[in-house]
Amino acid sequence: MEGKFCVVGGDGFIGSSLVNSLLNRGFYVHATVLPTSGNEDIHYLQQLPGAHERLKLFNADLRVEGSFDSPISGCQGVYLVASPMDFGSKDPENEVVGVAIQGTINVLKSCVKAKTVKRVVFTSSSCAMSPLNEEGKMNNNPCSVESFWSPVNHFRSNKQQFPIWPYFVSKTLAEQTAWSFAAEHNLDVVTIGPSAVGGPFITPYISSSLHALLFFLPGNKEILNSVARSIFSAFGTFPVVHINDVCNAHIFLMEEPAAQGRYLCSADTLSVEELERFITKRYPDLKIINMSQDVDISFLINTHFESEKLKDLGFTFKHGIEDIYNDCIESYKKLGLLTSQ
Secondary structure, three states: OOOEEEEEOOOOHHHHHHHHHHHHOOOEEEEEEOOOOOOOOOHHHHOOOOHHHHEEEEEOOOOOOOOOHHHHOOOOEEEEOOOOOOOOOOOHHHHHHHHHHHHHHHHHHHHHHHOOOOEEEEEOOHHHOOOEOOOOOEOOOOOOHHHOOOOHHHHHHOOOOOOOHHHHHHHHHHHHHHHHHHHHHOOOEEEEEEOEEEOOOOOOOOOHHHHHHOOOOHHHHHHHHHHHHHHHHHHOOEEEEEHHHHHHHHHHHHHOOOOOEEEEEOOEEEOHHHHHHHHHHHOOOEOOOOHHHHOOOOOOOOOOOOOHHHHHOOOOOOOOHHHHHHHHHHHHHHOOOOOEO
């Protein structure tokens, strides 16, 4: 197969899996990693099948203009996956939101400069598509999910209800920045918004997305009080998707000529009650918290996030809720992080 693609943020959960998927399809891949990464830190990328022949790694920093010129040079497509994820930042407006916005501009400037890039697939998030309005009310208009923009001012003003508000704000403003830049520079950009992503991982660490999916484990109380609460507050339910479907959707949107605009990427949604019933029935030996008691659901309005626009374009999800949670739980078991009742 022919083609060379750049994965910006190739050392993350989604990015590394996307690099693996591209290599498996025979493509040449340029992947950017954090400048602080040493050889030991990125061995999981260097050991991927096909990496020795078709993968080239580059140090690049979202904060540095021109940092992405070399990795993007000669590539026909760019996957902009990288995004700051520092939930403990003392200056989130600058270190998370500001870096996400400036990083988007820096990467897209390099795409224009390269003159070979035919399309950019920008990894946004369902967190940029909350049906809440700025008054904190659920938008029940019968319009597509992709028409929703998360209410950044509401998130900023209600930080206790949305503990990971910098992530919601950064993903929303970074995507809006990408659209503004694309219009100004006539750049073909398509955005994809994955929901909470689960499944097997290549990285030597567990991503925050996996922790979010398994928030009901006793050791994840902090996640329950931050990530899970933010997601339930923003959507009224818990949308989930498998990492393999996320990677396939990225590649599909890069290759599909008719793709344009924003695409939610979510296979299923569960309420707190539905999730508790599923987990207790499917994994009776798993020790979990009492979700109905430990999760404040009084403010929730059940919504159902559908990826109809993506499916109408011809994409098919191959993994449902059982695959998503089976693979997440197997990942935890391998690391010895699960406790039976």
